[in-house]
Amino acid sequence: MNICVFLSAADLADRYTRPAKEFAKLIGKGGHTLVWGGSDVGLMKVVADGVQEAGGGLLGVSVEFLAAKARPGTDEMVIALDLAERKRLLLAKADAVVIMVGGTGTLDEATEILELKKHGHTEMPVVLLNTEGFYDGLKEQFRRMEDEGFLPRPLTDLVFFAEEPVGAMAYLEESRGIA
Secondary structure: OEEEEEOOOOOOOHHHHHHHHHHHHHHHHOOOEEEEOOEOOHHHHHHHHHHHHOOOEEEEEEEHHHHHHEOOOOOEEEEEOOHHHHHHHHHHOOOEEEEOOOOHHHHHHHHHHHHHHHOOOOOOOEEEEOHHHOOHHHHHHHHHHHHOOOOOOOHHHHOEEEOOHHHHHHHHHHHOOOO
């Protein structure tokens, strides 16, 4: 399975890197491929290192203005012209999406896949990995959107909220018929 992970490229505290490393090992040990923003810095590097060390594949999609930070030694590295093309390519190469901790770029990517799913343009599984309650506020906002009629589909059809990496992987593998 090609698992697209949207996440930060920032250097983060252990409370965020530890679960990210755990999920990365699950990707690699499962024989899956990480599809990610291609950067060799911060949390993106932590996850790519973990996947590679555990035997998984690496498929990066960087963008021209960040190409100098692209990870060497990947199975495939694509350089997109801009952020919009990068998102399109990431999703085109993915069988599933996991949203990890991140900033505005991660939030942009998360809302893009949920909007596509809301309108039936994809049925791939989407997991929001709520490490340390990072996305509690967003989860509450999504529930309000659902309760007040802003979502034409049930929230549970759009995204699965996982509190731990093992739960995220179990959901993905079950959704894709691997478990």
